[in-house]
Amino acid sequence: MKEFSDETIFDYFNGSLDPETRRAFEARLQSDPxxxxxxxxxxxxxxxxxxxxxxxxxxxxxxxxxxIAMEKGAAGIRNRKWFGLLGLALIISGxxxxxxxxxxxxxxxxxxSVPETTQPATPQSNQxxxxxxxxxxSPVPKNTLLAAAYRPIPRLEQYIHSxxxxxxxxxxxxxxxxxxxxxxxxxxxxxxxxxxxxxEKPEDSKFRLLLFNNDPVRFASMKxxxxxxxxxNSNHSFEWRTQLALAPGLYYILIEEENxxxxxxxxxxxxxxx
Amino acid sequence: xxYIRGILGNDSRxxxxxxxxxxxxxxxxxxxxxxxxxxxxxVFQEALVVVFHHAAxxxxxLTAAFQAYLFGIGKFIWLRQRKxxxxxxxxxxxxxxxxxxxxxxxxxxxxxxxxxxxxxFLELGADCRQLxxxxxxxxxxxxxxxxxxxxxxxxxxxxxxxxxKLVESIEKDRxxxxxxxxxxx
Numbered sequence: 001m002k003e004f005s006d007e008t009i010f011d012y013f014n015g016s017l018d019p020e021t022r023r024a025f026e027a028r029l030q031s032d033p034x035x036x037x038x039x040x041x042x043x044x045x046x047x048x049x050x051x052x053x054x055x056x057x058x059x060x061x062x063x064x065x066x067x068i069a070m071e072k073g074a075a076g077i078r079n080r081k082w083f084g085l086l087g088l089a090l091i092i093s094g095x096x097x098x099x100x101x102x103x104x105x106x107x108x109x110x111x112x113s114v115p116e117t118t119q120p121a122t123p124q125s126n127q128x129x130x131x132x133x134x135x136x137x138s139p140v141p142k143n144t145l146l147a148a149a150y151r152p153i154p155r156l157e158q159y160i161h162s163x164x165x166x167x168x169x170x171x172x173x174x175x176x177x178x179x180x181x182x183x184x185x186x187x188x189x190x191x192x193x194x195x196x197x198x199x200e201k202p203e204d205s206k207f208r209l210l211l212f213n214n215d216p217v218r219f220a221s222m223k224x225x226x227x228x229x230x231x232x233n234s235n236h237s238f239e240w241r242t243q244l245a246l247a248p249g250l251y252y253i254l255i256e257e258e259n260x261x262x263x264x265x266x267x268x269x270x271x272x273x274x
Numbered sequence: 275x276x277y278i279r280g281i282l283g284n285d286s287r288x289x290x291x292x293x294x295x296x297x298x299x300x301x302x303x304x305x306x307x308x309x310x311x312x313x314x315x316x317v318f319q320e321a322l323v324v325v326f327h328h329a330a331x332x333x334x335x336l337t338a339a340f341q342a343y344l345f346g347i348g349k350f351i352w353l354r355q356r357k358x359x360x361x362x363x364x365x366x367x368x369x370x371x372x373x374x375x376x377x378x379x380x381x382x383x384x385x386x387x388x389x390x391x392x393x394x395f396l397e398l399g400a401d402c403r404q405l406x407x408x409x410x411x412x413x414x415x416x417x418x419x420x421x422x423x424x425x426x427x428x429x430x431x432x433x434x435x436x437x438x439k440l441v442e443s444i445e446k447d448r449x450x451x452x453x454x455x456x457x458x459x
Contacts, residue, residue, distance in 0.1 A: 006434035041441055048388040050410035057284050057326050061319050064290050
C-alpha cells in the first residue's frame with residue numbers, strides 16, 4: 001500500500017493536493033479503515049482546537065471567572081486579617097490575666113505595675129479598600145527594585161476588568177490572557193497578541209496598540225515601550241506578533257481609538273526572569 | 275432565553291451575571307455530590323460551553339427553566355467525572371430536574387472529547403504547541419515558515435511530527451476509547 005509523505009498528508013489537510021494525488025489519497029481512505037480513522041481523528045482535532053468561536057468564548061469565561069475569584073480572594077484576605085487580629089488580642093488579654101493572677105500578693109504588698117497592652121488600631125471605616133488588586137506575589141519591601149518593577153499603575157488597574165462599550169462595540173483579546181506570565185529566553189519573548197471585535201465598529205475608527213511598563217511617569221506622558229497600528233481583518237479579528245526585548249516587570253496592553261484616544265481594552269502581563 | 279442569547283453572543287455582562295447568580299448554588303449542589311469549589315468552577319464552565327454549542331443548533335428550544343437546564347448538564351458532567359473513579363452508574367435519567375436527551379448527551383460527550391484534546395495539546399512541548407496553534411488559527415504556511423526562518427517543506431514536516439505526537443498521546447489515553455465508543459453508539 002502506498003505510503004504518503006508528511007508533505008502529502010499536510011497538503012491534503014491544507015486542500016492543496018494535485019488532483020491525481022488527491023484521488024490516490026481518497027482511494028486509500030476508502031480501502032484502509034485504520035488509515036481513514038487516523039485521518040478522521042486528525043481532522044477532528046483540527047476542528048476542535050481551531051474552533052475560534054469556542055476558544056474566544058472560553059477565554060471570556062476564564063477572564064470572568066478569574067475576576068470573580070480575585071474579588072472573593074481580596075474579601076477573604078480582609079476577613080482573615082481581622083480574625084487574626086482578634087485572635088491575637090484574645091491571646092494577649094489571656095496572658096495578661098494569667099500573669100496578674102500569678103503575681104497577686106498574699107499579704108498587703110502591691111504587685112509590680114503591669115504595662116498596658118496596646119490594642120491593634122481599628123481602621124477607619126472609610127479606609128479605602130484596594131479594588132482590582134493584581135494577583136501578584138506577597139508584598140516585598142517597597143524600596144527594592146523587584147517590588148518597583150511589579151508595582152501597578154492604579155489608573156490602568158481600574159480598567160483591567162472593564163471594557164469600554166461604544167454603541168455595543170467592544171474589543172476582546174483572546175491571547176495572551178490577562179495576567180499571563182512570560183519568561184524571556186536570551187532576553188527576548190515571542191509575543192503574540194490576538195483578538196477580535198464584537199458589534200458594529202464606529203465609523204472611520206482606527207485602533208492603536210500600546211504596551212506600557214509600570215513607570216507612572218512614562219504612562220502619564222503616554223510614552224509606550226511598544227506602539228503599533230492595529231488594523232482589523234475582514235473577519236473582525238486582529239493579531240500582532242513580535243519579539244519583545246524588555247526587562248522583567250509588570251506591563252500593560254492598551255488598545256485605543258486613534259482619533260478620539262478612547263480606550264477600548266486594557267490588560268496586563270508580566271515578564272519574569274527564568 | 276435571555277441567558278441563552280447572552281451565552282450565544284458571548285456577552286460579557288450576561289456571562290458575569292450568570293457566574294454571580296448561578297455559580298454559588300451550583301457549587302452547593304456539587305458539594306452535596308462530593309465536589310469542591312475548584313471542581314464546581316471547572317464543571318460550571320464546561321456546562322456553559324456545552325450550552326454554547328447545544329443552544330446554537332437550529333430549532334433549539336428551552337423546555338425548562340434555564341437553571342434546571344444548566345444544572346442538569348453540570349450534574350451529568352460531574353457524575354461522569356466521578357464515575358471514572360468509582361462504580362457510580364451515570365445514565366440519562368433526569369439530572370437536577372432536567373431530562374438529558376440523547377442529543378444533549380452526545381453534545382456533552384463531544385465536549386468531553388474536546389477537553390481531552392486540549393489536555394493532550396497542552397502536554398506537548400512549547401515549540402509544537404506554538405507551531406500547531408498557528409495552523410489551527412489558519413495562518414498561511416508561507417507566513418509561518420517566513421516568521422520562523424525555515425522552508426515550507428521543513429514546516430510541513432515539523433507540523434506532521436507534532437501532530438503525530440498529539441494523535442498518539444490521544445489514542446493511547448483510555449478515556450478517548452471510551453468517549454469514542456459512546457459517541458459512535
